[in-house]
Amino acid sequence: MAAARMPQKTSGVGGSKGFKGSSQGSGSGRFGGSVRAVGHALRLPFAAAVRGIRKVTHAHGAGESGLGKLIELHAVNGAGDVMVTVALASTVFFSVPTDEARGRVALYLAITMAPFTLLAPVIGPLLDRLPHGRRAAMAGAMLARALLALVIAGAAAGGGLELYPAALGVLVASKAYGVVRSAVVPRLLPPAFSLVKANSRVTLGGLLATGIAAPIGAGLQAVGSRWPLYGAFVIFVAGTFLSFSLPPKVDSAKGEDRALLAADEQHLHRPLREPPKRPGLRTVGTAVTHALAANAALRCLSGFLIFFLAFLLREHPLTGSSAAVSLGIVGVAAGAGNALGTAVGAWLRSRAPEIIIVTVVAIVLGMAITAAVFFGAFLVACLAAVAGFGQALAKLSLDALIQRDVPEQVRTSAFARSETLLQVAWVLGGAIGIVLPLNGVLGLSVGAAIVAAGWLPTVRGLVASARQGGATRPRVA
Secondary structure, eight states: OOHHHHHHHHHHHHHHHHHHHHHHHHHHHHHHHHHHHHHHHHHHHHHHHHHHHHHTGGGHHHHHEEEEEHHHHHHHHHHHHHHHHHHIIIIIITTHHHHHHHHHHHHHHIIIIHHHHHHHHHHHHHHHHHHHHHHHEEEEEEEEHHHHHHHHHHHHTOOOOTTHHHHEEEHHHHEEEEHHHHHHGGGGTTTTOOOOHHHHHHHHHHHHHHHHHHHHHHHHHHHHHTTTHHHHHHHHHHHHHHHTOOGGGGGGTTOOOOOOSSHHHHHHHHOSOHHHHHHHHGGGGGGHHHHHHHHHHHHHHHHHHHHHHHHHHHHHOOOOOOHHHHHHHHHHHHHHHHHHHHHHHHHHHTSSHHHHHHHHHHHHHHHHHHHTTTOOOOHHHHHHHHHHHHHHHHHHHHHHHHHHHHOOHHHHHHHHHHHHHHHHHHHHHHHHHHSSSSSSSHHHHHHOOOOOOOHHHHHHHHHHHHHTTTTOOOOOO
């Protein structure tokens, strides 16, 4: 009996311990399951958002061609750039009185924009010579900005002069990315996809990312002046890795050539063993060169308005608003106009691009004249919106003309060089905006003159090209 009871006692003790252990294990399992459930619940909205974004960016064959990856990369680029912009604006512009801020921005332009004006024409041809390294070039532009963001963070905190050369480096890297991106898009077109539609998707992706990142950057700025730059560092590092996820065909230069300087038949049929010494854009036809001049005027106006209105609205805010709110209203209006222009350009699908350019530049010119004559807060916001709309729609029409009139062999080169010229025009407009007196009527009159200078000489050529239907397309042997 004792022997019979001992196992029961042992079993009972063991069972009791086993029961307690089971209870502890069950409790631990329930706790772990709860943690996993909470983690899954928190992760679910982000995963759903990522899947939704991926579904949109990869629609209609964009995923298979690689265009979806480029859209995502461009969104990362826009988000990182706006973080740096928020940090620099707070450091150079908002942190000091208006007079001192104007001097700082003038110094910023002198040290960054002026050298960039000299460097920008070199970027396109240099990248032209490295067609097999486009992914590496885009990754390098991302990584350079990531490292320079940390340099700016240190300089902003300590007030060091290295802020300005670092800002120049960010600017050059950003524009280098833009030039390469323009050259990459034609190589990633899905079947039956127009270049205008592809560029519209890429641009909209960047605009949406900018709109999301801007308030996040402002929130980080409220935490500390370095935090937007730390955010930019993380974003650009992600962009560095994402650049290499683009398809290998991005690095292929098969079937490409460089645009010639003079568009005559003997140059166009010159043997490849005798390449021209000075490649340029004049082989692309008169329609493209006129469209490029009109776009340069709009891009120059964009740079002008950014710098001129920044100081004008700081000194004379919109009625009932602070300087920051006034700048925010104008910035939102410009962004909304840009997004609308991009959407309309995709909807028009390359219909009569010459007429579109002539029309939108005329509308922007009329709006600039109206805003100058009847200067007021509402008209300033309207001008910002119309200028953004016109710039986006005219650029997409220029892309359509390049796709239509430029031979495939030199199309990539033409995109790279046209983008470089437009960046230089933006820098020139910014320089004009910083030196003008803060007089609204005078400033907007100068803005109207900038648009007129690019529009009037191009109207006749663009209308004539529209009547011909782009029949005089240059050929490459």
